[in-house]
Amino acid sequence: MTRKRGRRPAPEPEPGPDRRSSTTNGLKKRRLLISVLIFIVSPAISVYLYRILYDSKPDPDTSFPYDITYRDILLENAKISENASTRNFPNAVLAYVTPWNSKGYDLAKEFNSKFTHISPVWYHLKSQGAEFVLEGRHNVDKGWISDLRMKGHALILPRIVLEAIPMDLLKEKKKRAKVIHLIIAECKGMDFDGIVLESWSQWAAYGVLHDPHMRNLALQFIKKLGQAMHSVVVHEQSLQLFYVIGPPHSDRLHEYDFGPQDLQSLSDAVDGYSLMTYDFSNPQNPGPNAPLKWVHSVMQLLLVDGAQNLSQKIFLGMNFYGNDFVLKRGGGGGAILGRDYLSLLEKHKPELRWDKKSGEHFFLYSTNDNNNNNNNQQQHVVFYPSLLSIKMRLDEARAWGAAISIWEIGQGLDYFFHLL
Numbered sequence: 001m002t003r004k005r006g007r008r009p010a011p012e013p014e015p016g017p018d019r020r021s022s023t024t025n026g027l028k029k030r031r032l033l034i035s036v037l038i039f040i041v042s043p044a045i046s047v048y049l050y051r052i053l054y055d056s057k058p059d060p061d062t063s064f065p066y067d068i069t070y071r072d073i074l075l076e077n078a079k080i081s082e083n084a085s086t087r088n089f090p091n092a093v094l095a096y097v098t099p100w101n102s103k104g105y106d107l108a109k110e111f112n113s114k115f116t117h118i119s120p121v122w123y124h125l126k127s128q129g130a131e132f133v134l135e136g137r138h139n140v141d142k143g144w145i146s147d148l149r150m151k152g153h154a155l156i157l158p159r160i161v162l163e164a165i166p167m168d169l170l171k172e173k174k175k176r177a178k179v180i181h182l183i184i185a186e187c188k189g190m191d192f193d194g195i196v197l198e199s200w201s202q203w204a205a206y207g208v209l210h211d212p213h214m215r216n217l218a219l220q221f222i223k224k225l226g227q228a229m230h231s232v233v234v235h236e237q238s239l240q241l242f243y244v245i246g247p248p249h250s251d252r253l254h255e256y257d258f259g260p261q262d263l264q265s266l267s268d269a270v271d272g273y274s275l276m277t278y279d280f281s282n283p284q285n286p287g288p289n290a291p292l293k294w295v296h297s298v299m300q301l302l303l304v305d306g307a308q309n310l311s312q313k314i315f316l317g318m319n320f321y322g323n324d325f326v327l328k329r330g331g332g333g334g335a336i337l338g339r340d341y342l343s344l345l346e347k348h349k350p351e352l353r354w355d356k357k358s359g360e361h362f363f364l365y366s367t368n369d370n371n372n373n374n375n376n377q378q379q380h381v382v383f384y385p386s387l388l389s390i391k392m393r394l395d396e397a398r399a400w401g402a403a404i405s406i407w408e409i410g411q412g413l414d415y416f417f418h419l420l
Helices: 017-040 043-054 070-076 103-110 142-151 166-170 173-190 200-205 212-230 260-265 292-302 308-313 338-348 387-400 414-419
Strands: 093-097 117-128 131-135 159-162 194-198 240-245 272-275 314-319 322-326 333-336 353-355 360-368 377-383 403-407
Touching: 070 338, 093 103, 103 142, 117 173, 117 240, 131 173, 166 173, 166 212, 173 194, 173 212, 194 200, 194 212, 200 240, 212 240, 212 260, 260 292, 260 308, 272 403, 292 314, 292 387, 308 314, 314 387, 322 338, 333 338, 338 360, 360 387, 387 403, 387 414
Parallel strands: 093 117, 093 403, 117 159, 159 194, 194 240, 240 272, 272 314, 314 403
Antiparallel strands: 117 131, 322 333, 322 377, 353 360, 360 377
């Protein structure tokens, strides 16, 4: 989630372990086949094969059309419903807002009633010699917070990325207490309702999660933080702690993965888990942003062994950004925002296609490779959310009894909010 961005008709019957494994492996084999074909055949043939492998039609009982056109999106994307304040998704909604994308601030105010929690991405907690500092107060917009409180009841939980060296922090009780004090003092001083804490991926990078003793200290720190925050009352309720977790990297949990036992261990200390069910693909393996079957398998992997009753604390991640990938050896490309997507539609007037297996729309287009003397064309594939893909993920969350988290609201199209 620290990237610049921090995963529906009722789902199929929940697969057992064997079927879940075959689903994950099938996705990997399919993407590997695509990559090999792209590398060894001509661009024109690779695009044709890409269309065959990905282009498909959904089941006929979907409530939103799959056969949309670029004209439909350009015409409809900015229209605001007269009932913009009405909530259509019954469970909690966490909306992320980033300082580098000011549109999100405006949308948070306009659609405030759609959200139960709003998390501005403002803070980093770092080591400074033997001490710790909380950086980011310069990002705080008190006027914006005041406007949000006047317009609705969404709780304000800024995100804090814990970048302090974990060996310095976790091993000493006094240092853990200092960090907890820093966080609570900032919440009280700045009139926040709590925080969203991100540290798991940082701890994994330091090797903390591979050491059973250090891993236990990390979990104990989260527990102590949550307990301390719950003892402080602001706006007539306790401060809330949300925690960011990544999806398991395979169909089997490893020691560095956040699993069902961790969910249960922290259940009393953590009020919500922001699950990053997106970024499934990358420039080296282009494809969908968050395949629906993968999202389902991640939820199934987490909510076992007695953790099923914690589903309401899972905020299933939904991307409001897309990706524009180059289909050639070495790949290329990356994330695009709503404005980029609309520009591509206007410029290339592409044919939108539906991939039933991932539950996402995509299109293909070509550009000239200016770095090549032969002026060869580069083939691109663009995956970006649509009303249908968002609806399917909302239905998936609803089927689990889960909440949703959106990364991030300024990156989407205005009419996405009608579904929330």
